[in-house]
Amino acid sequence: MDKFAVGQKVWISGDVRHDKEGIYETTVSKIGRKYVYTGEEYRSKKFDAKTLREVSVYTSYRRLYLSKRDYYDDLERDANWKKLRNYFGEWAPKLSLGATRQILGIIRGEELK
Numbered sequence: 001m002d003k004f005a006v007g008q009k010v011w012i013s014g015d016v017r018h019d020k021e022g023i024y025e026t027t028v029s030k031i032g033r034k035y036v037y038t039g040e041e042y043r044s045k046k047f048d049a050k051t052l053r054e055v056s057v058y059t060s061y062r063r064l065y066l067s068k069r070d071y072y073d074d075l076e077r078d079a080n081w082k083k084l085r086n087y088f089g090e091w092a093p094k095l096s097l098g099a100t101r102q103i104l105g106i107i108r109g110e111e112l113k
Contacts, residue, residue: 003066004031004049010038012045013071014054014062023071036064 004010006028013023029044030037035055036047046055047064054062065071095103105111 004028004036006031011065011068011071012038012054012062013065013074023065023068038064 008028009025010028011023011025026038026045028036028038029040031049034049036049038045038047045062047053047062048055052064054060054064063074065074
């Protein structure tokens with residue numbers, strides 16, 4: 001829980017009603033053993049401190065970010081993943097055995113030969 005402090009600025013994504021970017025700034029209002037709470041009492045939201053996902057009886061699509069940069073990094077990672085899926089979905093049969101071995105090596109973190 002070291003990463004949170006009451007009054008700390010955090011960002012919440014998934015609620016486009018607040019901001020056209022899909023993310024808005026708020027503050028940590030309370031810190032528990034398992035949960036982090038944000039916002040004022042009447043608009044307080046509860047997030048799992050480990051997963052940073054909103055805890056709600058309804059379908060939760062909100063996520064807590066420690067910085068705006070983290071949010072944009074997530075967007076970029078998702079966009080890159082979509083491009084990779086599209087690329088390999090279309091081109092995988094045309095890749096050579098050597099190319100597939102190199103790709104798997106990169107994914108596993110192995111050094112290229």
